[in-house]
Amino acid sequence: xxxxxxxxxxxxxxxxxxxxxxxxxxxxxxxxxxxxxxxxxxxxxxxxxxxxxxxxxxxxxxxxxxxxxxxxxxxxxxxxxxxxxxxxxxxxxxxxxxxxxxxxxxxxxxxxxxxxxxxxxxxxxxxxxxxxxxxxxxxxxxxxxxxxxxxxxxxxxxxxxxxxxxxxxxxxxxxxxxxxxxxxxxxxxxxxxxxxxxxxxxxxxxxxxxxxxxxxxxxxxxxxxxxxxxxxxxxxxxxxxxxxxxxxxxxxxxxxxxxxxxxxxxxxxxxxxxxxxxxxxxxxxxxxxxxxxxxxxxxxxxxxxxxxxxxxxxxxxxxxxxxxxxxxxxxxxxxxxxxxxxxxxxxxxxxxxxxxxxxxxxxxxxxx
Amino acid sequence: xxxxxxxxxxxxxxxxxxxxxxxxxxxxxxxxxxxxxxxxxxxxxxxxxxxxxxxxxxxxxxxxxxxxxxxxxxxxxxxxxxxxxxxxxxxxxxxxxxxxxxxxxxxxxxxxxxxxxxxxxxxxxxxxxxxxxxxxxxxxxxxxxxxxxxxxxxxxxxxxxxxxxxxxxxxxxxxxxxxxxxxxxxxxxxxxxxxxxxxxxxxxxxxxxxxxxxxxxxxxxxxxxxxxxxxxxxxxxxxxxxxxxxxxxxxxxxxxxxxxxxxxxxxxxxxxxxxxxxxxxxxxxxxxxxxxxxxxxxxxxxxxxxxxxxxxxxxxxxxxxxxxxxxxxxxxxxxxxxxxxxxxxxxxxxxxxxxxxxxxxxxxxxxxxxxxxxxxxxxxxxxxxxxxxxxxxxxxx
Ligand SMILES: Cc1cc2nc3c(=O)[nH]c(=O)nc-3n(C[C@H](O)[C@H](O)[C@H](O)COP(=O)(O)OP(=O)(O)OC[C@H]3O[C@@H](n4cnc5c(N)ncnc54)[C@H](O)[C@@H]3O)c2cc1C
Numbered sequence: 001x002x003x004x005x006x007x008x009x010x011x012x013x014x015x016x017x018x019x020x021x022x023x024x025x026x027x028x029x030x031x032x033x034x035x036x037x038x039x040x041x042x043x044x045x046x047x048x049x050x051x052x053x054x055x056x057x058x059x060x061x062x063x064x065x066x067x068x069x070x071x072x073x074x075x076x077x078x079x080x081x082x083x084x085x086x087x088x089x090x091x092x093x094x095x096x097x098x099x100x101x102x103x104x105x106x107x108x109x110x111x112x113x114x115x116x117x118x119x120x121x122x123x124x125x126x127x128x129x130x131x132x133x134x135x136x137x138x139x140x141x142x143x144x145x146x147x148x149x150x151x152x153x154x155x156x157x158x159x160x161x162x163x164x165x166x167x168x169x170x171x172x173x174x175x176x177x178x179x180x181x182x183x184x185x186x187x188x189x190x191x192x193x194x195x196x197x198x199x200x201x202x203x204x205x206x207x208x209x210x211x212x213x214x215x216x217x218x219x220x221x222x223x224x225x226x227x228x229x230x231x232x233x234x235x236x237x238x239x240x241x242x243x244x245x246x247x248x249x250x251x252x253x254x255x256x257x258x259x260x261x262x263x264x265x266x267x268x269x270x271x272x273x274x275x276x277x278x279x280x281x282x283x284x285x286x287x288x289x290x291x292x293x294x295x296x297x298x299x300x301x302x303x304x305x306x307x308x309x310x311x312x313x314x315x316x317x318x319x320x321x322x323x324x325x326x327x328x329x330x331x332x333x334x335x336x337x338x339x340x341x342x343x344x345x346x347x348x349x350x351x352x353x354x355x356x357x358x359x360x361x362x363x364x365x366x367x368x
Numbered sequence: 369x370x371x372x373x374x375x376x377x378x379x380x381x382x383x384x385x386x387x388x389x390x391x392x393x394x395x396x397x398x399x400x401x402x403x404x405x406x407x408x409x410x411x412x413x414x415x416x417x418x419x420x421x422x423x424x425x426x427x428x429x430x431x432x433x434x435x436x437x438x439x440x441x442x443x444x445x446x447x448x449x450x451x452x453x454x455x456x457x458x459x460x461x462x463x464x465x466x467x468x469x470x471x472x473x474x475x476x477x478x479x480x481x482x483x484x485x486x487x488x489x490x491x492x493x494x495x496x497x498x499x500x501x502x503x504x505x506x507x508x509x510x511x512x513x514x515x516x517x518x519x520x521x522x523x524x525x526x527x528x529x530x531x532x533x534x535x536x537x538x539x540x541x542x543x544x545x546x547x548x549x550x551x552x553x554x555x556x557x558x559x560x561x562x563x564x565x566x567x568x569x570x571x572x573x574x575x576x577x578x579x580x581x582x583x584x585x586x587x588x589x590x591x592x593x594x595x596x597x598x599x600x601x602x603x604x605x606x607x608x609x610x611x612x613x614x615x616x617x618x619x620x621x622x623x624x625x626x627x628x629x630x631x632x633x634x635x636x637x638x639x640x641x642x643x644x645x646x647x648x649x650x651x652x653x654x655x656x657x658x659x660x661x662x663x664x665x666x667x668x669x670x671x672x673x674x675x676x677x678x679x680x681x682x683x684x685x686x687x688x689x690x691x692x693x694x695x696x697x698x699x700x701x702x703x704x705x706x707x708x709x710x711x712x713x714x715x716x717x718x719x720x721x722x723x724x725x726x727x728x729x730x731x732x733x734x735x736x737x738x739x740x741x742x743x744x745x746x747x748x749x750x751x752x753x754x755x756x757x758x759x760x761x762x763x764x765x
Contacts, residue, residue, distance in 0.1 A: 124709050126638060133640055150709035155717055170640060193713035196575070196735060201712055259504040269752055324573075324742050328502050328750065329527050332572050332743045339573035343739065350709050356649055 009073045016077025024081040026337035033198045054113030057095045062110030068295040072237035079241025084198040086153030088234045094119045096227035101214040120157035122148040138164040144211050148204040155192040155200035178220045179211035197344040229305045236288040239316040239348050246323040246341040247277045280315035303365035309358040316345035381444045388452035397453040401629035402737030408533035415488035424486035432470045433486045439676035446621035461485040461492040463615045465538045472596035495525040495539035506549040512541035521587040531580040555601035557593040574739040613685025617668045620692040623661050626699040633706035683762035686754040693744035700738035
């Protein structure tokens with residue numbers, strides 16, 4: 001079991017760190033957020049120039065074929081600097097679904113890698129997170145009708161990958177297919193929202209929307225689950241980067257903040273909290289590394305990935321809550337970056353299924 | 369929670385229930401359940417309505433315009449207010465400075481300020497914390513120097529909640545430098561319109577403006593605005609500590625509001641053929657919080673019973689505050705969970721998103737409530753400080 005990064009992976013990690021320092025420094029975070037889409041587009045094209053966008057895309061699809069550990073190295077930097085670009089959704093999740101998906105998919109993939117277009121994936125409905133809980137329907141002519149409650153990072157997408165039921169009933173494992181829909185399709189209503197962490201999402205209402213089938217009909221569920229696992233592990237790395245950054249900031253703070261004539265870091269209760277925070281970081285990093293390595297196998301340990309998703313989310317939320325608490329009042333201010341780490345961790349806790357959903361998956365997958 | 373109520377209390381309960389039934393507009397309720405404060409003018413209107421009914425100052429003695437209610441009556445009043453989704457009353461004036469004024473203030477101060485608090489004419493803010501003095505309040509550096517018939521204040525206050533909507537502020541300031549840090553601190557009342565006073569907003573993690581920095585540059589106030597004796601300000605804080613248990617008690621009584629909001633959201637959300645509320649896992653989590661909330665209500669009743677018996681409630685106020693902050697944090701988190709991924713939709717990016725059919729009515733209140741709830745374990749004495757107080761004062765450690 002290898003935990004250390006290779007030289008090349010380390011270089012990626014350092015480059016993501018430098019990029020974050022330069023473009024999303026903690027001190028001017030609010031100004032960056034206020035720029036909205038404009039700033040994000042600028043950073044996106046710089047990321048494209050660095051080759052990051054094509055890194056996770058398969059070589060045959062016009063990408064660099066980077067693996068989960070390379071993605072992890074980059075995502076740590078995303079987490080540490082709370083970068084808000086839609087990297088995981090657009091460059092990890094979507095390409096995994098487009099792979100081998102037919103002519104249109106082949107055409108879109110290289111354009112994602114160069115940053116020319118953004119493609120988001122619409123899987124979730126009010127119904128719940130479950131991959132099989134799809135109520136959106138496709139008729140025989142591939143026209144889609146339904147509601148996708150939340151499309152992660154979907155606000156500025158040019159295309160959507162949309163899951164829909166083509167056979168069977170709600171909850172069935174088969175009968176789910178994927179479709180491609182352009183953002184300006186007739187009958188498609190896109191409602192755009194900003195999240196509290198600066199990400200830009202949307203919801204979709206589809207009313208008889210013409211769509212292109214992506215890959216084989218009725219068999220998309222396992223593909224969705226596998227692609228989601230890659231995205232989940234990337235987000236776990238982001239969570240680890242963020243919780244480590246919040247812990248480091250807190251450590252600095254308790255060494256310098258004076259109350260009652262001493263640094264608050266001399267109070268034992270504060271020391272113990274920081275110890276617990278650092279244990280949680282260690283735990284999260286370890287299980288994330290193991291999960292990333294497992295993804296490299298032909299038969300990834302899906303129960304392990306579900307377990308990692310549950311545990312890392314818990315650690316991330318607890319650690320950043322403690323970071324806010326130990327900063328006292330300033331920790332709750334908009335100006336200081338610690339509260340932004342908490343906001344991101346709370347949202348990461350909801351991405352691609354909440355904790356209960358993944359705990360349920362863990363039970364299902366490990367009760368053999 | 370049912371008490372064995374005497375007939376008089378039962379009819380009092382009916383009276384209170386009737387009052388709330390037609391005093392709380394629907395549009396207040398969701399905000400209130402999120403544990404978020406209503407806009408200042410709304411709160412003022414609410415206070416006026418209570419005052420008109422003679423219930424403006426539930427915890428005050430009759431001689432100062434209060435209700436003189438028994439603790440049981442208070443408990444009934446808060447329970448009914450909570451059940452009706454009424455907001456908690458703005459406590460800075462009612463529970464913090466009001467009681468100090470009627471205990472230590474001059475006759476002129478009592479005559480002028482107390483009725484204005486009850487009627488809602490004055491909103492007070494609390495100018496205690498400073499950049500270098502949070503948990504360690506005795507480290508405060510704001511000075512008040514006597515100059516003829518005035519005090520001249522210089523310094524900086526921080527985290528002054530609602531300074532931007534308040535008419536008056538009570539300030540702790542140094543009137544002399546003494547070896548013992550707690551000595552030489554005085555309590556002074558400041559009109560917010562006084563020249564030299566400047567307010568800068570602080571935005572919190574919920575992206576709202578609740579609190580402020582307040583800069584005092586040669587702020588001149590009449591010496592008559594000193595409360596009690598010069599240099600004794602710290603001691604008056606002890607009365608506050610005593611009153612604070614009532615703040616904690618009142619606030620804790622409002623926790624069930626948030627739990628009802630969680631219930632409503634879970635009942636609304638369909639998961640497959642049933643609702644989220646029907647899922648045993650979710651239901652179990654909600655039940656756990658409801659159980660802990662009931663335990664908290666029981667703690668409040670005991671606190672109130674102590675007060676009725678004229679007993680020192682010891683650390684129970686701190687205990688209630690601590691548990692309440694934990695539970696409001698967990699309840700709002702569960703609310704976010706109940707909304708599901710839509711909880712990520714914090715603000716519509718274009719007009720289409722607004723008021724659209726797919727937006728839950730309590731979005732983004734749940735998330736805002738969850739974020740803002742993090743301050744409850746920090747302000748009014750952080751949870752760490754409360755634990756220190758309990759360890760030292762109650763356990764003798
Ligand atoms: C939203 C908001 C509204 C507020 N409103 C007001 C207001 O209206 N008026 C007002 O005067 N103040 C107000 N406050 C200030 C509040 O009372 C202080 O933030 C609080 O007392 C903590 O002080 P601090 O922020 O300086 O944190 P610090 O005192 O610096 O504490 C930092 C951390 O160290 C811990 N700590 C400190 N000392 C000890 C110790 N001895 N043992 C163990 N742990 C310790 C704290 O618990 C905290 O976790 C408000 C604060 C907030 C966030």
